Each structure stands twice: as structure tokens, then as C-alpha cells.
Amino acid sequence: MSSVAIKVEGLVKVYGAIQAVDNISFEINEGEIFALLGPNGAGKTTTLEILQSLRKATKGSVYVLGYDISDNKNVQKLKKEFGVLPQDFNAIDKLTVKENLSVIAKMYDKHVNLDKLIMTLNLEDKSNSKFEDLSGGLKQRLGIAGALVNDPKMIFLDEPTTGLDPRARRDVWRVIEGLKKEGKTIFLTTHYMDEAEILADRVAIIHKGKIVAIGETKTLLEKSGGCRTMILEDVPESITKEIKNRFPKATIVGTDVRIQILKLKEVNEMISYLTKKGIEQSLQITRPSLENVFLGLTGVHLTEEGELA
Amino acid sequence: MRKIIAVVDLTLRNWVRIRSAVFFSILFPLILLLIFSTVFGGENDPSFSLFVQNLDTDEDGVSSDMSKVFLEILNSTDVFNISEIPANVDANSFAKDEIGPLGGVYRILIIPEGFGSNIVLGAVGNRISVTQSTIQMLLQEEISPGAPILGQQEKEQIAAGGDVLDNIVGEIASEKTHLVLMFDPSDTSGQVVYSILLSITDSFNNGLIGVGESISFDRESISQDTFSAVDYYLPGLIGAFIMSTTVIGITSQNTEFRKRGIIKRLSLTPLSRLEWIVGSILAQTVLAFILTLVMFAVGWAVLGVTAVPNLLVVAMVIAGAIQFSGLGMLIAGLIKDIESANAASNAIVLPMMFLSGVFFPLDSAPEFIRIISNLLPLKYLIDGLRFGLISGFPEGAIISLAITFGLAVVFVIIGSITTKWQED
Numbered sequence: 249m250s251s252v253a254i255k256v257e258g259l260v261k262v263y264g265a266i267q268a269v270d271n272i273s274f275e276i277n278e279g280e281i282f283a284l285l286g287p288n289g290a291g292k293t294t295t296l297e298i299l300q301s302l303r304k305a306t307k308g309s310v311y312v313l314g315y316d317i318s319d320n321k322n323v324q325k326l327k328k329e330f331g332v333l334p335q336d337f338n339a340i341d342k343l344t345v346k347e348n349l350s351v352i353a354k355m356y357d358k359h360v361n362l363d364k365l366i367m368t369l370n371l372e373d374k375s376n377s378k379f380e381d382l383s384g385g386l387k388q389r390l391g392i393a394g395a396l397v398n399d400p401k402m403i404f405l406d407e408p409t410t411g412l413d414p415r416a417r418r419d420v421w422r423v424i425e426g427l428k429k430e431g432k433t434i435f436l437t438t439h440y441m442d443e444a445e446i447l448a449d450r451v452a453i454i455h456k457g458k459i460v461a462i463g464e465t466k467t468l469l470e471k472s473g474g475c476r477t478m479i480l481e482d483v484p485e486s487i488t489k490e491i492k493n494r495f496p497k498a499t500i501v502g503t504d505v506r507i508q509i510l511k512l513k514e515v516n517e518m519i520s521y522l523t524k525k526g527i528e529q530s531l532q533i534t535r536p537s538l539e540n541v542f543l544g545l546t547g548v549h550l551t552e553e554g555e556l557a
Numbered sequence: 558m559r560k561i562i563a564v565v566d567l568t569l570r571n572w573v574r575i576r577s578a579v580f581f582s583i584l585f586p587l588i589l590l591l592i593f594s595t596v597f598g599g600e601n602d603p604s605f606s607l608f609v610q611n612l613d614t615d616e617d618g619v620s621s622d623m624s625k626v627f628l629e630i631l632n633s634t635d636v637f638n639i640s641e642i643p644a645n646v647d648a649n650s651f652a653k654d655e656i657g658p659l660g661g662v663y664r665i666l667i668i669p670e671g672f673g674s675n676i677v678l679g680a681v682g683n684r685i686s687v688t689q690s691t692i693q694m695l696l697q698e699e700i701s702p703g704a705p706i707l708g709q710q711e712k713e714q715i716a717a718g719g720d721v722l723d724n725i726v727g728e729i730a731s732e733k734t735h736l737v738l739m740f741d742p743s744d745t746s747g748q749v750v751y752s753i754l755l756s757i758t759d760s761f762n763n764g765l766i767g768v769g770e771s772i773s774f775d776r777e778s779i780s781q782d783t784f785s786a787v788d789y790y791l792p793g794l795i796g797a798f799i800m801s802t803t804v805i806g807i808t809s810q811n812t813e814f815r816k817r818g819i820i821k822r823l824s825l826t827p828l829s830r831l832e833w834i835v836g837s838i839l840a841q842t843v844l845a846f847i848l849t850l851v852m853f854a855v856g857w858a859v860l861g862v863t864a865v866p867n868l869l870v871v872a873m874v875i876a877g878a879i880q881f882s883g884l885g886m887l888i889a890g891l892i893k894d895i896e897s898a899n900a901a902s903n904a905i906v907l908p909m910m911f912l913s914g915v916f917f918p919l920d921s922a923p924e925f926i927r928i929i930s931n932l933l934p935l936k937y938l939i940d941g942l943r944f945g946l947i948s949g950f951p952e953g954a955i956i957s958l959a960i961t962f963g964l965a966v967v968f969v970i971i972g973s974i975t976t977k978w979q980e981d
Contacts, residue, residue, distance in 0.1 A: 343574075
């Protein structure tokens with residue numbers, strides 16, 4: 249049985265009149281990748297930064313690697329044991345890749361061999377390039393290298409692939425999968441559902457500061473019905489009402505109609521209905537995804553950009 | 558310490574690769590130094606105004622030869638812009654009237670009655686005293702122990718001569734001559750003037766008890782080599798650019814690093830806020846020393862600067878760099894936006910340069926300007942540097958040093974409070 253790396257209970261963070269984090273509780277086991285999934289402004293980064301001791305919690309208790317982070321003495325010890333890739337990672341423009349890594353490395357009593365680390369992240373060709381000359385993907389890889397410089401037990405990755413092109417995203421995913429194989433515990437925040445599905449052992453879905461679902465990725469997908477979904481887009485309002493009457497489990501999101509498919513005959517029924525009514529909208533059938541889970545729990549879509557629709 | 562050195566290292570590496578930072582920190586001050594020394598570096602460029610009232614005159618109002626010589630020496634230094642006050646008027650009222658209704662600082666040197674005769678008699682007395690000491694050593698065989706130079710009879714004759722000299726000394730014994738320097742206690746340049754006058758009178762005294770052409774020797778040594786216009790501008794420019802380099806350096810680095818998340822990234826390592834602050838200040842202090850050394854090197858090599866930095870100058874550079882680093886941290890802490898913070902730095906730095914006597918002495922400036930000047934930290938840094946380079950380590954320098962260190966402590970404390978290491 250794996251032990252607990254992070255334990256959060258009743259965490260609350262209030263900024264003036266805004267409740268950014270609303271009484272959330274969860275645990276992260278050692279050696280797992282845990283993803284906090286939610287749209288922009290849901291409270292992911294605030295939660296993460298409280299776990300890193302960068303922000304003070306308004307209420308609640310947080311233990312990271314066994315340290316109670318409300319005690320400042322623990323924070324200094326804890327900082328030696330975790331690594332961080334902050335959101336929108338930046339380094340010093342005029343310094344090279346190696347110099348930037350060296351700056352972070354010198355802050356620790358012990359650090360890994362920087363040349364080996366640079367090779368691990370496939371940055372050896374860019375070792376002497378200035379940060380300002382790197383592409384977005386390379387910058388992010390340097391950020392991950394910075395998070396590994398002290399050989400941490402726990403790694404926080406805040407939106408690690410935001411703003412990257414698909415190829416660079418896949419490169420970063422491969423690095424993160426490699427870290428999991430090394431037994432690192434990884435706390436990941438993302439608004440990309442595919443990222444959470446591919447990388448995470450467990451996912452917590454956060455919406456408006458509350459965790460609306462938490463569990464193993466597979467279990468959450470099953471919660472969404474574990475089944476495929478029929479989607480009809482841009483359906484006129486008069487027809488959506490009729491569809492809702494005809495198919496009671498249909499959910500209406502804006503002008504879209506979504507129906508979970510439990511049996512194949514439901515697809516046949518829908519096709520017959522559409523043909524009979526002369527409705528020309530194309531019918532899409534999607535595989536089960538966290539998007540369905542999110543939609544089912546919140547009633548809103550989470551777009552690729554992390555916005556609600 | 559390792560982490561602090563890492564902060565210094567990253568700051569200096571970053572600085573040296575930003576061309577505009579190097580230009581404005583080192584090259585621009587050098588260009589200004591060269592321009593000022595070219596434009597204002599003439600031999601007749603006066604630096605400090607000084608009224609002189611010569612009371613050592615005869616019945617017809619003619620000045621004594623010795624007081625004339627002394628005045629010529631003062632004039633030849635190029636340090637003073639001398640205005641003479643007639644012997645028969647109230648010196649203070651005359652000086653006020655001369656300065657006019659706008660006001661301004663003034664200093665008055667009074668050469669007392671009997672100045673010439675007293676120092677001549679004093680010099681004769683001093684020389685006889687030296688002769689007596691020499692005779693005494695001869696009589697006691699201290700000059701050539703074990704091998705007597707004089708016989709008993711010769712010794713007796715010389716001893717009798719010594720008695721005669723004693724009588725002469727008794728007859729010509731004169732009172733010490735007291736020059737009077739009047740200046741406003743708030744006038745820190747007055748302390749510099751006092752120190753310079755002290756140095757001149759010391760040389761004058763030494764010349765008088767020496768032999769040969771002592772007075773003409775003193776005139777040459779004081780006039781050309783000791784003080785020039787560049788010696789005045791150099792400490793001013795060094796002080797001004799220590800300020801601008803550190804204030805703008807810290808402000809731009811802190812605001813840029815904060816906006817780009819670099820401070821946040823560093824705060825997630827074991828580096829503490831205190832280590833970041835100390836490292837940043839230390840880096841700026843290193844830059845201040847680099848600037849000072851480069852300015853002096855060019856001053857010595859190209860502009861004929863003769864002043865050599867002493868411990869006071871070193872202390873002032875350190876205090877100034879700390880003080881203005883603290884001010885930079887304060888600005889960066891209060892203003893989050895990079896452009897606004899840089900604009901605020903410039904808005905603070907530029908007026909301070911003009912109001913603190915960097916480019917021109919403030920002696921003849923209106924009183925309100927001098928009052929404002931006295932409230933500006935740069936003035937005390939420059940005063941301290943000028944003390945160190947012109948006068949050594951006079952008493953007046955303690956005030957400048959104390960104020961600069963005091964403000965350094967205050968600015969660093971407030972700047973540290975505004976430098977956040979943790980988000981709200």
C-alpha cells in the first residue's frame with residue numbers, strides 16, 4: 249500500500265469577496281500522477297501555490313511529504329524536497345540553458361549532475377543557447393529540468409503544456425511519463441482533458457473552487473457512463489425540445505444535444521428519428537472522455553482553451 | 558553564503574549582457590565626466606565662494622606683505638572664488654548685501670590685525686627654538702656620542718650664546734595668529750572649505766619655519782596639483798551614477814523578474830527572501846565599485862586627477878550602494894508595472910542629480926533649493942565622497958557618512974518589507 253504524499257483537508261482560500269478555493273479535500277499517493285483538471289479561474293493554481301507554500305490558506309490543513317506547511321520551519325525543509333514547474337515558466341533571458349539551470353542548482357545543498365540532466369531532457373544541443381533564443385517547447389523542457397535539479401520526491405507541474413504546439417506537448421508528456429517510471433510523485437494541473445486522461449493515475453475535477461469529482465481516471469470515465477455519446481450540433485431550439493421529449497436522457501448544452509449511448513439500438517432510433525423529421529444536422533459519436541464527466545457534473549463544456557462554453 | 562553569491566553571479570551576468578545597462582552604468586558616466594572636464598576643466602574655474610576681510614593693514618589701509626602673500630596663495634589654488642571685504646565694514650552685513658535678496662550660502666575668512674607681524678615673529682621664534690635644540694644636542698654630545706666634537710671651553714662659549722638666544726626669544730615672543738572662518742553650520746561645503754584652508758595654513762606654517770623660499774614653494778604645491786575642477790566633478794559624478802545604477806538596476810531587475818515569474822521560481826527554492834535581498838544589494842555594491850574604479854582610472858590616466866580614494870571614499874561607496882539599492886527595492890515593491898517603475902526611478906533620480914550639487918556647486922542657489930538639497934540622500938553621498946577625495950577624513954565627513962549609513966538602513970528595511978517573497 250502506497251503512503252500519502254499530500255493530504256489536504258477543508259482547504260479554503262478567500263480573496264476579498266471571492267472564494268477561490270471552497271473547502272476542498274483530497275489525498276495524493278506517493279508515486280502517482282495526480283491531475284487537478286478544471287477551466288481557467290477554477291482554483292487550480294491557487295490550490296497548487298498553497299501546497300507549495302507560496303500562498304497562505306485562509307482555512308484548512310495541508311500536509312506535503314509529511315510536513316505541516318502552516319509551520320514556516322517546515323516550509324524551508326520542504327522546499328529542498330520538491331521541484332516546481334510554475335505556470336508560464338520563464339528563466340533569465342540573457343543566461344544560457346546551463347547557466348539558468350546552474351542558478352537554480354546553486355540554491356540547493358545537493359543537486360544532480362547538470363550535464364546529465366540536460367541530456368535527459370534532450371537539451372544538450374541548446375546547452376549554450378540563451379533562454380531568449382529557445383522555442384516554447386524547449387523553454388518548457390528547461391522548466392522541467394529546473395524542477396528536477398534537486399532530484400525531488402515530489403514534482404508540481406502547473407499547466408505544463410499550455411501554449412505549446414501539439415508536437416511539443418507530446419514531447420513534454422513523454423518526459424512526464426518518464427518521471428513516473430522513476431517513481432516520482434507528480435501533481436499536475438491542466439485544463440486539457442486529453443492531458444489528464446493520458447498522464448494521470450487519478451484526477452480531481454475542480455469547478456468554481458470546488459472539487460466536483462475525484463478518483464481514478466478510469467473510474468471517472470466509467471462514471472460518465474463509460475459509453476460513447478451521440479452529439480448533434482447547432483440544432484434549432486424548437487427541435488431540441490422535441491428531441492428532449494423523445495429522448496429523456498438527452499442533455500442540451502446551448503444549441504448542442506448530447507445523448508449517452510447505452511445500447512446500439514439507441515443510435516438506430518436516433519437515425520430513424522432524424523430521417524423521419526428531415527433533420528440534416530450531422531450526427532457525431534464520440535468515445536468516453538473526461539469532457540463527458542465534466543459536462544455531466546457541471547453542465548458546461550470545457551474547451552481546449554480551458555474556457556467554459 | 559553560496560546562495561547569496563549565486564544571486565550576485567546571476568545579477569552581474571545578466572547586467573553584463575544587457576548592453577543598455579552597461580552603457581548607462583559605465584560608459585554614460587564616463588562620457589559625462591569627459592564632457593564636464595573638457596567644458597569646465599579650465600584652470601580658473603572656481604568651486605567655492607569665499608569672502609575675505611583683511612584686517613592686517615597699516616594706518617593708510619595698505620595690507621601687510623604677509624597677508625597679501627597669504628591671499629595670493631588662496632587665489633592661486635583655483636578652489637576659491639574670492640571676494641574681498643573692505644577692512645572698515647561689518648563683514649557679515651557686507652557679504653549678505655553682496656549676495657543679494659535671493660540669498661545663498663556664504664563663508665567669510667577674516668585675517669586678523671597683526672597677522673603679518675605675528676607670523677614673522679612666530680617664525681623667527683620657531684627657528685631660534687630649532688637652533689636652541691640643535692645646540693643643546695651638541696652640548697650634550699648626542700650628535701656624536703663617544704667622540705666629542707667640542708672642547709670644554711667651546712662648550713662654555715656656546716652655552717653663553719644659548720643664553721643670549723633665550724633672551725631674544727623672550728623678547729620676541731608673540732601671540733598665535735588666529736584666522737577666523739565664518740560659515741553656516743548647515744553648509745556642509747563649509748566643512749570642506751575649512752579643511753582646505755586648514756591644509757593651506759599647515760603648509761604655510763611649515764614653510765615659515767623652513768628655510769629658503771618657503772612661501773613660493775607652498776604656492777606651487779597647493780595650486781595646480783592638489784585640486785582641479787575634475788576633482789570637484791569626479792566625486793559628484795561617481796555619487797550620481799552609483800545612485801542611478803543601483804536605483805534603476807534594482808528597480809528594473811525586480812519588476813521584470815517579478816512580472817516574468819523568475820522571483821516566484823526562485824522563491825520556490827530554498828533561497829530565502831533575506832538572501833535574495835542581500836545578494837541583490839551585494840551585486841549593486843560590486844557594480845558601484847566597478848563604476849568608481851573605472852571613473853578613477855580614466856580620471857587618473859586621462860584627466861590628471863590626483864586624488865586617491867581613502868577609507869572614507871570606500872565607506873561612502875558601500876553606504877551609497879546599499880542606500881540606493883534599498884530605494885530601488887522600495888520603488889519596485891510599490892510599483893508593479895515595469896514601465897511605470899522605471900519611469901518612477903528616473904523621475905526620482907534625475908531631479909536628485911540636479912538638486913544635489915552633482916554638476917554645479919549650490920553655493921549661490923536660492924535658499925529653498927538648498928533646503929531641498931539638504932533633504933536629498935544623494936547630497937550626503939556626494940559630500941562624503943568630496944570630503945574623502947579633497948580633505949581626507951575631516952570631522953564634517955562623519956555627518957555625511959552617518960546620514961548615508963542611516964538612510965541606507967532605513968531604505969533597506971522599508972525596501973525589504975515591500976519585497977514580497979510570498980503571494981497574498
